[in-house]
Structure formats: structure tokens, C-alpha cells
Amino acid sequence: MNPLIFTTILMTVLLGTMIVMMSSHWLMIWIGFEMNLLAIIPILMKKYNPRTMEASTKYFLTQATASMLLMMAIIINLMHSGQWTITKVFNPTASIIMTSALAMKLGLTPFHFWVPEVTQGISLTSGLILLTWQKLAPMSILYQISPSINLNILLTMAVLSILVGGWGGLNQTQLRKIMAYSSIAHMGWMTAVLVYSPTLTMLNMLIYIMMTLTMFMLFIQSSSTTTLSLSHTWNKTPLTTTLILITLLSMGGLPPLSGFMPKWMIIQELTKNSSIILPTLMAIMALLNLYFYMRLTYSTSLTMFPSTNNMKMKWQFETKQITLLPPLIVMSSLLLPLTPMLSILD
């Protein structure tokens, strides 16, 4: 793509999300969502083949439907409250429709079906943008309407998302689909605590984005999109096997790594609000996630995966230099002692 056009379109994606996050008028928020959607389509279609076209079409259709639902909820809210500001959604119908629309945008169950298919059809960098940056805008709107969200609907969607994200990722060997199901599960964790303490949602979002960025960059460095090619990392760059191990265990939520911090805080907040069964179920279902992360670490770092002899002597032209990778790895594994600092997110 022409670099100037690519820069313009990328800046428009950023501008769309910024408009969503900084507006107080519902119409501007909707315009921001549409601008974001429109501008990310050519980024998803950077490589021009039928798979990316199909993935972009699926993404566009689901997100456009979600925008239409959001617009209907905005108009119902306008009808019943007579004003366009975003502070509180007065009508329960509007609140439910809005929650469903934002859940479609995030990829929560039962609207999760597009996430693995779209993530699989696009390149690794586009998948990175899709799974991290695109989650910011809907989550910021959920944060802002969190006092008026129907708890039953949101908790149902959250718990089902954690279940689907864990269960669905079990049979996957393609790394992008694994990351997609991981994203569904993490979105479930984030929205489960939204009504109780939105600060923890933001904390989880922050840690999740750091960990997902790290994982994707590790994949980009070894240009691996399947478990098989990831298992050859010991041959290309042996150091990254350890880094993949640490980051994957952090994503699974194991202490003492920083992925444990959001899960710990969320479970603590939920039990403080006298719901015991729910965080127990959530923690148990997070084990499904941990299983397929462990499977990746088993084949990548812990064992030398069986391969033919000529695959054991790989050479590549020059290693990609990803400047942001070391700080990201450090941040996605060593942040746990900084837990008391999460009060700055208030």
C-alpha cells in the first residue's frame, strides 16, 4: 500500500477510537465507531487474497450490525430521556440493546463467532491491531454506561465467554485462532467485574493488551502461525522459547507473573460482593485456557517437538528487530509486585 495512504488510514483508525473515547454526545460516539470500522478494513486486507477479503467482509458485517443496534439503543434512549449525553442510560430497553451491541463489537458470547474466523484470515500484524486496539473503544463505552447495565445479561455473557474461550481454544493448532479464543475469554473476565468495579476492568484491559502484544510480537518475530512452526523456535532464536514460556504462563494467570494480577483482583472484588459460586466457576474455566497455553509451551519450550531432520537446520536471512519486545516481555511478566499501584486507574 502507498505509505501515505497507509499512514492516513492508520491515523483514521486511531482518530476513530479517540473520538469514541473522548465524546460526550452519543452521535459522535457512533460516528467514531463507524470511522474506526471503515478505516480498519484496508488494514485487514493488507495482503490481497480471498481469505483476507472474506475475513474483512465478516468483520464489517458483524461490526456494522452492532453499530446499527447501538444507534437504535441511542435513539430509544433519546426518546425516553430527551438528551444525548452519555452519562446514564435511563431506559432498561436501551441499556440492554446497547450492552448487546457492545458485546457484539467486543466478541463476547453469544456473538463470538466472528473472532476466530476473522483473526485467522488476516495477517499477524492486522490480527494484533484487531485484538488489542479495537477492544479499547467498546470497552470505554461499557465503562461509561456501567452504572446502568443489566447485571444478569452482562454476567451471563461474561461467564459464557470464559467458557467458550477456554473450551473453543482446546482443539486449535493455529496460533491466531488460539489468540482469538484467548481474547474471548479475557473479554469475559473483563466484563464480569464491570458492574462491580470498572477500575478492575481497565486494569485487566491494560494487562491483557500488554500480554497479547507480547505474544503477537513473539509470533511475528519467528513468523510462525501454527503450533508446528512455533515449535521450531529452538532452532531459530533459542532465547525466545523461554520468553514464550514466561508470557504464555502469564496469560494463563499464574502467580507470580503479572497475568495473575487481574484475575486475583477480580476474584477478590467478586467475593467481596458476596458472589462465591461465580468466581469459583470463572477460575475453574480459566484452567481450560491454561491447558492450551501449556500445550503451546510444551511443544515450544519444554520439549523438542518431533520434526524431520532437515527442519532441524533452519536458517533465515536476518532476524527481525522488534524494538518494543523486551520492555513488553518485562512488563507482561514482572508487574505483580506493583499491584498496589492500580489505584492510579481510578
Added chain:
Amino acid sequence: MMTYIVFILSVIFVVSFVGFSSKPSPIYGGLVLIVSGGVGCGIIMNFGGSFLGLMVFLIYLGGMLVVFGYTTAMATEQYPEVWVSNTTVMGVFLLGLLMEVMLVLYVLKSEEVGVVFKFSGVGDWAIYDTGDSGVFSEGIMGVAALYSYGAWVVIVTGWSLFVGVLVILEVTRGD
């Protein structure tokens, strides 16, 4: 009949939406879009938005739909699908019509209708007061507000349209 003109126009609106949602060939979809655009313009005009209705006719029907008609005429096939040619299309169309007829009967017969919104029978659709704001019509005041207080909206929408064209060119360009 004139008291219920908005209700009648809304029914025709929904029927034409059913007409193109049952997916005939795009040319016939464009035909019912013209009808629905004209009827929608009538609904807006009944609420006092004469400027906005004129915008619908000029920009939507006279600009965008004309271009749509040209492009579908270029991409048309030898035997385009009408509503009665394919059993599926006719079935969906008749089903939509049936649901609309049942909804109209529900509105006409019962005292209060509460599907998503609650409104009490057909009387709620009749216009009594158009929200007079003095000498000027609301549509023109809206345009004036758009270009004064709403300058940011103009910038954002202008940029969105510009990027829309860029995106379309980029997507259809191929490799």
C-alpha cells in the same frame, strides 16, 4: 384519512423495506428504495421538517440512488430476479407482508400497543403540534447550528467521507 397520514406512510415504508429485504435483483431493490425514500420524505415533512425532506429527495434519491442505479445497470444479469420469479423471494416477501398486516391490525384493534415502545393505538401517530420554534423552520436552524457550534461535527464527517473514498479505492484496487 389525513389525520392518520403518518401511520399510512409508515406502513408503506415498512412494506417497501420488506420489498427490498426479500432480496430481488438490485434494480428492483433500487425501485422500492425510491418508493421508501419518497414515503420517508413524506413522513418527515408531516413532522414539519420540510428542509430535511427536501434533502432526502435531492441528495439521497437524486444523488446516491441515481449512482446506485447506474452501477447496478452496469453489473446487471440477463434474467434479474423479481419478487415472483423465485419461490424463496416470493415467500419472504409474502411473510413480511403478512407480519406487517398483522401488526397493523394489532395497532388498529387494540387500545394500547407495547412491542418495544408503548403507544396507545392509532391516535398516537396523528400529528397535533409540530414543535414550532418561531419564524424559522427547524431544519434551517439545524444547518445554521451545524456550521457554527457543530464545526467539529463538520470536520469529523468530512474526514470520514474523505477516508471512506480512500478506503474504497484501496479495497477495490487489488494488488
